Amino acid sequence: MFAHKIAAFTGPEDVEWTEVAEPAESAEPTELPAKPAESAESAESAESAESAAGGGVVIDVAAAGVSFADLLQTRGAYQMRVALPYTPGMDAAGVVRSCAPGAGFRPGQRVAVLVPYGCWQEVISVPGERVLPLPDAMSFEAGAAAPLNYLTGLFALVRRARAQAGETLLVHGAAGGVGTAAVQLGKALGLRTIAVAGDEAKREFALRCGADHAVLSNGRPGDGRPGDGRPGDGWLAAVRDLVGERAVDIVLDPVGSDRMTDSLRSLAPEGRLLVLGFAGGEIPVVKVNRLLLGNTGVLGVASREFFERHPALVAELWGQLLELRQTGALADPPVEAYPFADARGALRAITDRRALGKVVLSRTVRAGSGRGGE
Numbered sequence: 001m002f003a004h005k006i007a008a009f010t011g012p013e014d015v016e017w018t019e020v021a022e023p024a025e026s027a028e029p030t031e032l033p034a035k036p037a038e039s040a041e042s043a044e045s046a047e048s049a050e051s052a053a054g055g056g057v058v059i060d061v062a063a064a065g066v067s068f069a070d071l072l073q074t075r076g077a078y079q080m081r082v083a084l085p086y087t088p089g090m091d092a093a094g095v096v097r098s099c100a101p102g103a104g105f106r107p108g109q110r111v112a113v114l115v116p117y118g119c120w121q122e123v124i125s126v127p128g129e130r131v132l133p134l135p136d137a138m139s140f141e142a143g144a145a146a147p148l149n150y151l152t153g154l155f156a157l158v159r160r161a162r163a164q165a166g167e168t169l170l171v172h173g174a175a176g177g178v179g180t181a182a183v184q185l186g187k188a189l190g191l192r193t194i195a196v197a198g199d200e201a202k203r204e205f206a207l208r209c210g211a212d213h214a215v216l217s218n219g220r221p222g223d224g225r226p227g228d229g230r231p232g233d234g235w236l237a238a239v240r241d242l243v244g245e246r247a248v249d250i251v252l253d254p255v256g257s258d259r260m261t262d263s264l265r266s267l268a269p270e271g272r273l274l275v276l277g278f279a280g281g282e283i284p285v286v287k288v289n290r291l292l293l294g295n296t297g298v299l300g301v302a303s304r305e306f307f308e309r310h311p312a313l314v315a316e317l318w319g320q321l322l323e324l325r326q327t328g329a330l331a332d333p334p335v336e337a338y339p340f341a342d343a344r345g346a347l348r349a350i351t352d353r354r355a356l357g358k359v360v361l362s363r364t365v366r367a368g369s370g371r372g373g374e
């Protein structure tokens, strides 16, 4: 079989598509040491030992998710460090080839998986607790797009922020993978959702994903006016126009950088700011007097670390997700699909900030056919 391998932390262009041995049918779960990296995003993590994508259920992969964290891994800039060479990829979907007795799955069953790494290969072997049933009506691409971002989104909104229907949610990076998941989940949970996006195409995309409102990160919708960095300018002014001063109950922020202070300024009393990541490259600093004066809070969200400590939560949240989908409240994730062998092209879309929704590698998308639809 073929697999993508990070052979050196030199960036996406050096990810190799190479022939490797298939996992054994009866592979046991493998523990590999993971060291925290010294990087911007390392502040997201506590020290943790990660289990590799090995053991229990052997799956023929049909599609695999590509996320910002994978891009960071190719640069050696992610909080989780795995011994080189290794295969990245945190989520995938496919068909069970074989499984250990008592694993709870059967050969031929459609499934999705969520693991710390290892999904960008044609066959994977995964601990049963990280294998999730995939409904017949859900495509493999949607199945590969959902686990990381939607389970993180549910964990963030329901468990960390304790979101209540009727509250107002603001989502930064709203056209990205985590962002579209948060927008769709916000709608499904009955939140009034405001999307913040970097350009007009992304703003419109966030509205199509179900945001009630969408503003540009550097100005009001449609006016093309760049923000000049003054407090109250840019997206915050646009949000105030829409909902008023201090009217946002929850901010979900996977971007960081310069978003923090204005995000705190947007919060209603008892509002919560969820810190998910730093796609913008900088880790912001919080002046805690702002929290005191506003009766607000900043909450860290690190789903991978939490799921490691509470593995049963993965299947529990997946059940909640499928229930929301079943009732029609939650649409399937929008995806941008690339041929399975084209990890470099997929990573380039994330590097260039072009991606709309979750990027996936698909074995049914052919080279030269361009990226897939939503």
Ligand SMILES: NC(=O)c1ccc[n+]([C@@H]2O[C@H](COP(=O)([O-])OP(=O)(O)OC[C@H]3O[C@@H](n4cnc5c(N)ncnc54)[C@H](OP(=O)(O)O)[C@@H]3O)[C@@H](O)[C@H]2O)c1
Binding pocket: 041, 044, 066, 067, 068, 069, 148, 149, 152, 173, 174, 175, 176, 177, 178, 179, 196, 197, 198, 199, 202, 217, 254, 255, 275, 276, 277, 278, 279, 280, 281, 301, 302, 303, 304, 350, 351, 353, 355, 357, 358
């Ligand atoms: N804490 C957790 O549990 C958890 C789980 C999953 C992911 N994450 C983190 O969430 C972040 C987003 O991941 P993702 O997979 O959703 O990424 P993504 O699909 O690439 O989306 C990131 C978004 O960030 C915005 N952005 C702003 N400045 C950027 C810059 N300089 N470079 C790139 N993007 C920039 C972009 O939106 P605009 O162009 O519209 O501004 C982009 O759409 C990452 O930091 C990832 O590690 C955290």
